[in-house]
Amino acid sequence: xxxxxxxxxxxxxxxxxxxxxxxxxxxxxxxxxxxxxxxxxxxxxxxxxxxxxxxxxxxxxxxxxxxxxxxxxxxxxxxxxxxxxxxxxxxxxxxxxxxxxxxxxxxxxxxxxxxxxxxxxxxxxxxxxxxxxxxxxxxxxxxxxxxxxxxxxxxxxxxxxxxxxxxxxxxxxxxxxxxxxxxxxxxxxxxxxxxxxxxxxxxxxxxxxxxxxxxxxxxxxxxxxxxxxxxxxxxxxxxxxxxxxxxxxxx
Amino acid sequence: xxxxxxxxxxxxxxxxxxxxxxxxxxxxxxxxxxxxxxxxxxxxxxxxxxxxxxxxxxxxxxxxxxxxxxxxxxxxxxxxxxxxxxxxxxxxxxxxxxxxxxxxxxxxxxxxxxxxxxxxxxxxxxxxxxxxxxxxxxxxxxxxxxxxxxxxxxxxxxxxxxxxxxxxxxxxxxxxxxxxxxxxxxxxxxxxx
Numbered sequence: 001x002x003x004x005x006x007x008x009x010x011x012x013x014x015x016x017x018x019x020x021x022x023x024x025x026x027x028x029x030x031x032x033x034x035x036x037x038x039x040x041x042x043x044x045x046x047x048x049x050x051x052x053x054x055x056x057x058x059x060x061x062x063x064x065x066x067x068x069x070x071x072x073x074x075x076x077x078x079x080x081x082x083x084x085x086x087x088x089x090x091x092x093x094x095x096x097x098x099x100x101x102x103x104x105x106x107x108x109x110x111x112x113x114x115x116x117x118x119x120x121x122x123x124x125x126x127x128x129x130x131x132x133x134x135x136x137x138x139x140x141x142x143x144x145x146x147x148x149x150x151x152x153x154x155x156x157x158x159x160x161x162x163x164x165x166x167x168x169x170x171x172x173x174x175x176x177x178x179x180x181x182x183x184x185x186x187x188x189x190x191x192x193x194x195x196x197x198x199x200x201x202x203x204x205x206x207x208x209x210x211x212x213x214x215x216x217x218x219x220x221x222x223x224x225x226x227x228x229x230x231x232x233x234x235x236x237x238x239x240x241x242x243x244x245x246x247x248x249x250x251x
Numbered sequence: 252x253x254x255x256x257x258x259x260x261x262x263x264x265x266x267x268x269x270x271x272x273x274x275x276x277x278x279x280x281x282x283x284x285x286x287x288x289x290x291x292x293x294x295x296x297x298x299x300x301x302x303x304x305x306x307x308x309x310x311x312x313x314x315x316x317x318x319x320x321x322x323x324x325x326x327x328x329x330x331x332x333x334x335x336x337x338x339x340x341x342x343x344x345x346x347x348x349x350x351x352x353x354x355x356x357x358x359x360x361x362x363x364x365x366x367x368x369x370x371x372x373x374x375x376x377x378x379x380x381x382x383x384x385x386x387x388x389x390x391x392x393x394x395x396x397x398x399x400x401x402x403x404x405x406x407x408x409x410x411x412x413x414x415x416x417x418x419x420x421x422x423x424x425x426x427x428x429x430x431x432x433x434x435x436x437x438x439x440x441x442x443x444x
Contacts, residue, residue, distance in 0.1 A: 014427065018405050019343050019406075020406070020410065020411050020415065021411055022411055022413075047431075049331050049335070051434050053331060054434050054437050054441065055406065056293075056335040056339075057387060057441055058390075058437065059297050059334075060384045061387040062299075062407075064295055064296035065292050066292070066294075066309065070291075070309055070313060071287060071288075071291070074287065074316050074317070075280065075283070078280060079280055
């Protein structure tokens with residue numbers, strides 16, 4: 001070779017590109033490349049590309065026809081697969097604080113302690129909120145069949161997941177809450193449709209309404225841009241009294 | 252079909268794969284089927300060469316294509332050709348599978364049992380591949396024995412370069428040089444440089 005010294009990390013490019021390293025070595029190589037001067041990193045990646053392109057051509061040497069049944073299985077699988085679910089970035093849960101006996105910290109503390117949310121189960125509450133437990137199967141079916149159906153899913157900071165399948169065309173959504181812990185005693189989770197003007201309550205849910213997996217139909221999305229979740233005292237509030245601990249965008 | 256036609260079709264296949272991947276990213280099932288048809292023999296063959304087990308190879312190949320379906324939008328043309336991207340994914344998955352099986356003690360004795368040659372009755376039967384296979388096989392044959400051995404153990408048998416050096420009783424720097432020189436020799440022979 002004419003180059004007097006090849007940096008050690010560049011010499012690792014070929015084993016790296018051939019997957020001839022352990023996972024730990026691989027991670028260490030990537031760390032070193034990230035920390036290397038740009039010209040060294042460039043040389044590394046150029047070598048990696050060269051190896052991969054070469055082995056792509058070499059793959060002609062080992063080509064074998066797979067069984068025909070594999071094609072059918074694959075195409076059936078992808079045809080049945082629902083559109084990818086958009087994942088929300090994980091939101092950091094609020095910092096833990098000791099409850100104070102009184103004052104504004106109270107509900108905030110409740111959020112921390114209980115947090116999670118979930119939609120549904122208003123029937124258990126017997127309260128006439130907008131959100132109703134999926135009696136309207138037809139609404140859900142319409143949402144799922146809508147041409148503009150979308151799915152948005154996000155983690156609840158204290159555990160569990162909220163997933164909303166919605167359609168602006170049908171002006172409705174179906175909310176599914178999985179493994180969300182119940183709210184603290186004396187509080188409920190409240191859902192809000194957020195858009196122009198004040199947030200509009202979309203229902204509440206108390207501890208009894210929380211199940212390992214809960215589903216609810218959410219009609220009248222209107223022009224809402226997000227579905228937000230708060231912890232509210234008693235049986236719910238006219239307007240949110242605490243910051244949302246989770247939010248699903250509707251656009 | 253003439254030789255000229257066969258040779259001329261190779262770059263077209265490469266171009267088409269990038270366009271197909273963009274369609275696959277838009278969830279175009281027909282484009283996915285075409286992408287599969289154009290690449291399946293290379294992927295399945297490579298995976299089978301590494302895994303040497305029909306059942307594992309089918310599972311792994313399906314996983315590779317499901318990954319294509321789900322992450323075609325992540326393909327970055329600046330990083331390499333679609334074929335290199337696809338076969339990198341396939342090789343990584345096959346090697347991971349080999350190592351997990353090896354960790355379970357199920358495959359160790361089979362290392363070194365095969366070489367780069369394939370039984371001719373199993374090879375993919377397309378004109379392009381037959382033509383290309385001949386050239387590629389000749390290029391593999393043009394490597395020195397120690398270079399070919401290093402590629403065989405690392406790329407097809409899934410050994411790490413440290414394991415290769417132990418297997419061949421050669422030091423690490425020597426093994427790295429053999430691998431690098433093997434790739435350079437292949438590139439020269441294939442006209443890639």
